[in-house]
Amino acid sequence: MKIIAVIPARYASTRFPAKLMQDLGGKTVILRTYEAAVETNLFDDVFVVTDSDLIFNEIISNGGKVIMSIKAHESGSDRIAEAVANMDVDIVINVQGDEPFINKEPLEKVIEIFRNDEARQVDLASLMREITNEADITNPNNVKVVVDQTGFALYFSRSVIPYPRDKNAGVRYFQHIGIYAFRKQAIMDFYSLPMKSLEASEKLEQLRYLEFGKRIKMVETSHVGIGIDTPEDLEKARKML
Numbered sequence: 001m002k003i004i005a006v007i008p009a010r011y012a013s014t015r016f017p018a019k020l021m022q023d024l025g026g027k028t029v030i031l032r033t034y035e036a037a038v039e040t041n042l043f044d045d046v047f048v049v050t051d052s053d054l055i056f057n058e059i060i061s062n063g064g065k066v067i068m069s070i071k072a073h074e075s076g077s078d079r080i081a082e083a084v085a086n087m088d089v090d091i092v093i094n095v096q097g098d099e100p101f102i103n104k105e106p107l108e109k110v111i112e113i114f115r116n117d118e119a120r121q122v123d124l125a126s127l128m129r130e131i132t133n134e135a136d137i138t139n140p141n142n143v144k145v146v147v148d149q150t151g152f153a154l155y156f157s158r159s160v161i162p163y164p165r166d167k168n169a170g171v172r173y174f175q176h177i178g179i180y181a182f183r184k185q186a187i188m189d190f191y192s193l194p195m196k197s198l199e200a201s202e203k204l205e206q207l208r209y210l211e212f213g214k215r216i217k218m219v220e221t222s223h224v225g226i227g228i229d230t231p232e233d234l235e236k237a238r239k240m241l
Contacts, residue, residue: 001090001091001114001115002044002089002090002091003042003043003044003089003091003092003093003111003114004043004044004045004046004047004084004087004089004091004092004093005037005042005043005045005046005047005092005093005094005095006046006047006048006049006080006083006084006092006093006094006095007030007033007034007037007046007047007048007049007094007095007096007097008049008050008076008079008080008094008097009030009048009049009050009052009055009097010050010051010052010079010097011050011051011052011054011055016228016229016230016231016233016234019098019228019229019234020033020055020097020098021054021055021058022228022234024100024228024234024237024238024241025238025241028058029097029098029100029228029234029237030048030058030059030097031058031059031062031064032100033095033096033097033098033099033102034046034048034064035064036100036101036102037095037102038064040102040104040107042093042104042107042108042111043093044089045065046064046065046095047065047066047067047083048064048065048066048067048097049066049067049068049069049079049080049082049083050066050067050068050069051068051069051072051073051079056068067083069082069083070082075205076094076205077094077180077182077187077190077191077205078190078191080092080094080182080187081187081188081190081191082191084184084187084188085188085191087184089184090114090183090184091111091114091181091182091183091184092181092182092184092187093107093110093111093179093180093181093182094178094180094181094182095107095179096178096179096225096227098227098228098229099225099226099227099228100226100228100237101225101226101237101240103223103225105221105223106127106177106179106219106221106223107179109127109219109221110125110126110127110179110180110181110219111181113125113181113217113219114181114183117217120183121215122183122215122216122217123182123183123185123186123209123214123215123216124180124181124182124183124186124206124209124214124215124216124217125180125181125216125217125218125219126153126176126177126178126179126180126181126206126216126217126218126219127176127177127179127218127219127220127221127223128145128147128174128175128176128177128218128219128220128221129174129175129177129220129221129222129223129224130173130174130175130220131173131175132173136175137160137173138160140158140159141158142158142175143156143157143158143175143176143178143204144156144157144158144159144160144161144173144174144175144176145161145174145175145176145218146161146162146174147174147218151217151218151219152215152216152217152218153206153210153216153217153218155207155210156176156202156204156206156207156210157202157204158202158204160173174218174220176206176218177221177223177224177225178225179225180206186209186214189212189214190205190208190209190214193208193212195208196211198210198211199211226240
C-alpha cells in the first residue's frame, strides 16, 4: 500500500495573509511543515501543492518536492485531487500547511485505519477530540462531529450537535481535528462531484463526502494541533522553538 502526504499551501489567507512564508526560527512556516512531515518517516513521499510561485520556489530551493496547481481551487481537497490524479498511490494524507509541529501519533492512527480495513469499508479517516468546555462546544469555529456506534461520522456542524435538550443524557461532544486520510478514489470522486446545500451552508467540505455516501471513520485522539492562523499564533510558535 503506497501512502503519501500532500500539503496544500495557499498563499492568500483571510485572517493572516502570507502566513506560510513567515519566518519561524530561521525557516518559513511551510518549509518547517514539509520537513516535519518528511521526518515522521510514515510516508512513501511528501509533496507541497500550491498556487504560489513564492511557495513553489521556497520548497524547490530547499530540496523539497512541490507541485504547482493548474486551476484555482476552493478547497484543499480539490487542490490535492488535481495533484494526485495521475499518481500511482493508494492512500493520501492531507497535512495542514500551517501546522509545523506535526505530531506523529495521530498520523499513525489514521494510517492504521486503512491497514486494518480489509473489507474496504472506509473511504476517509479523520480525527476527533473530546471537548467539555461550554465555550468550546458553542464556538462555531470549532467544528463538531457526531458518530455512530462503530465510529463512522454521521454529521459535522459548526452548531452544537447533539442539541442538549436533556442535559443528563451523558452526551460527549467531539471537535473535528482536520487531518484527513483518503483512499485515492474517494478524493477523485470528490473532485468530480458538485457542492450541495449542506456543504454550502456550513462551509465544510467534509459534508460533500457524506452527502454523496462516502464513509468517514473517526478516530479519537487527545492531540491538539498547533496551527498558525494569526500573528499571535506565530509569536507563540516562535517561543515554542
